[in-house]
Amino acid sequence: MELLSAENVVAVATAVAGIVASAVMVWYERRVPRRKRIGYRVQMDNPIGDDVASGRANVRVGLFDEAPGMHQATLVLLRIENDGSQGIGHDDYTSRELHGLTAVFTDRSIRGVSVTQPPGTDHLMSHFTPHAGFGYDNGGNTLRIPRVPLNRGEHFKVLVLLSGGDVGCDIRLIGGIRDGEVHPNRSATPDDKPPLFSRAARLITIMLTVSVLTLSTIVVFRDDSPPPLGCEQGTLTVTGSTAFAPVVRDLAKEYEKDCEGSDITVEARGSSAGVGELAALEGESRSKQASMIAFHDGASKRAGTSLTPHSIALSVFALVVNDSLKLPQGLSLADVRRIYAGDVKYWDELNPDLPHWRVVLVSRDADSGTRQVFQDQVLDGAWEGVPSTSLDCDIQTDRSAPVRCELDSTEEVLEKVAEIRGAIGYSELNLATAQKNLTRVPLDGATASVAAIEKEPDPYPYFGVEYAYTYGDPRGGSLAGSFLDYIGDSGETVIRSHDHVPCTAPEGDRLCRDTT
Missing domain, CATH: 2.60.40 (Immunoglobulin-like)
Known part of the structure; x- marks a missing residue:
């Protein structure tokens, strides 16, 4: 090992720069008047x-x-x-x-x-x-x-x-x-305690000096056996979309298998909740901010300027009904908008050939990106007009017409639609395909599929870009940046296996850019 390698010279130079910066900070703190x-x-x-x-x-x-x-x-x-x-x-x-x-x-x-x-x-x-x-x-x-x-x-x-x-x-x-x-300001001090600048400055100076000297020592005397190309060690939390969570879990398993020493935890809390949790890291250390990625169905309207979006895949979504309700011709977008506006209380009001069953709307909560994409693309930007009438769409106790409830995950929506006759909901396509006792509903004559969104000039209407949000741009050498690079370079097979179109593929790149 060469002690005068370029890497070691940079490390020692960084240590010297840190000591000088510490000395300047002490001088400034003691000599320069504060504003x-x-x-x-x-x-x-x-x-x-x-x-x-x-x-x-x-x-x-x-x-x-x-x-x-x-x-x-x-x-x-x-x-x-x-x-x-x-x-x-x-x-x-x-x-x-x-x-x-x-x-x-x-x-x-x-x-x-x-x-x-x-x-x-x-x-x-x-x-x-x-x-x-x-x-x-x-x-x-x-x-x-x-x-x-x-x-x-x-x-x-x-x-x-x-x-x-x-x-x-x-x-x-x-x-x-x-x-x-x-x-x-972004003060991280306790709410009712003023910051003690002088003591804090001295403490930071000591910590900076010790940290830089330690880094220099580790770099000079460490074992130079390189890890696998592109791999990073550490811990990473991936939160956000419940609809895209199965894809992320498979990608995380593949990365951990290829990159020893990495630990990726997937906690699906809903798209908006995940982005909110990431945004709440404002004021935390850069390493803390780099320890989380939030996936969001469609572009987040609450991300702010501190979060950076990365387009990952084009997701196809589907409208689903309980399979006891037969809709061989599907629904038009106009029909769907009437249903979710509350204008249709019983199914036979939409079509006399349908049974006299109450319409049961099984929806996602306000934190859901799947719901946001549904409202933007299917409801033409309108909110679901029917207020929530129960916590779990229990038609035995809820006598409303129509009935509407909001659930916390895509899986819960699919299970509830499969249980209740006359129920209708929405879901990511692959999860909807795997669920029993429900039927996917064609929209304006088009059936949900990856092939359908690639048709021109009138593609299937219910789809959106899946974004991964990071706090700022991922730092070089961070697990977050390495994992996103891995998804772009090696994750295409996993993404396609879940019926999504990778944004890195030629056709996916065009669709993701056009949808953004």
């Missing part, structure tokens, strides 16, 4: 009202259904804090207006505001009065925040009731601080 800063961050941005999902159950709030102007009601919790090293006084705000800061809630209207403060800061609340400029215009999207004096580490929170826009719309805090700044 005044006000930081802010959104700690909650949640929808409220009917059909708001809470865990695995459907919570039906109903509080704002009849209130004027409360369409798409949301609650936002905004934390504003002095995260600098100096106190901020009344005269430090540079606004020409009476108030000091302005919170802007893009595309939403303010309906109510409440201010909270941590224990020991009772003096803060006295500033939140109209005489100090605090308030908002009813129906407007800007909140005027007074010139609140804040000692180092102090904060307050503003709970805002909004309407007229979805969660995730841009929220900004505008204003100026003399000799300082107002900025979004």
Whole structure:
């Protein structure tokens, strides 16, 4: 082994650079004056009202259904804090207006505001009065925040009731601080404890120096026996889509078999839930962020800019009914939209030749990407119009017409449709094919199949791209990046065995790009 190899020289140079950076950090901490800063961050941005999902159950709030102007009601919790090293006084705000800061809630209207403060800061609340400029215009999207004096580490929170826009719309805090700044932050400190910058900086310096020296020692004296080409060791959690989970489990098994030392856990929680879990890693270490991949049926509307999508495969989905319901000609898209709008309560209302059975809609929950693709492509962007009437579509106790329930996984939907006469649901194609006691329904005369979506100019309408989301771009040498490369290079056979079209195949590349 050559001690002066290029790899070892780079490692030692990195160690030296780390020590120098540590020394500069200590000098800066002790010698350079710190600026005044006000930081802010959104700690909650949640929808409220009917059909708001809470865990695995459907919570039906109903509080704002009849209130004027409360369409798409949301609650936002905004934390504003002095995260600098100096106190901020009344005269430090540079606004020409009476108030000091302005919170802007893009595309939403303010309906109510409440201010909270941590224990020991009772003096803060006295500033939140109209005489100090605090308030908002009813129906407007800007909140005027007074010139609140804040000692180092102090904060307050503003709970805002909004309407007229979805969660995730841009929220900004505008204003100026003399000799300082107002900025979004990502503080990972406990909620009511101010960060101790000086001690933390020294601790980080020591840890950085020790880590870099250790890395240098390991690289110089380690065994150079190379692992298999492209393989990485470590642990990886793959979450998200229940429909695509069987494919991911098979891909993970193949990777673990080829790459010793890798441990990939597949936890299917639903597409949106998986993407939300990945997005929640904001503020965590890069290694923590790189330890998870979330699969989503179709493009996620809640991914934000911090998550990176990777198109993996084109998935075919199918509408299915209990096999006691005979629909030899299938359904038109117009028929399906009438059924899911609640316009058809009994099957013979759709066709006199059908039995007088109640329509039973077995749906996925709001976190489902399969449901999102169904609404976008089959219902032409509309939501399923029938409200949920029961937890499990028990037609013995639920006398509604039509009946509708929401379940947490594709497997549960298929099992329930297979049990109940008159039931209809939707599923990924391969899982639907394997389930007994149900029939796939042709749509506009086309039967669900991989071949059907390749037809031109009128392909089968119910399909979508399966995306793998990572936090930013996968780091070089990470298990997440290696696993995605493995899927693109070696996973085509596994993907095709589950009736999906790989996006890396020539025909798949065209279809995935056209569908994106």
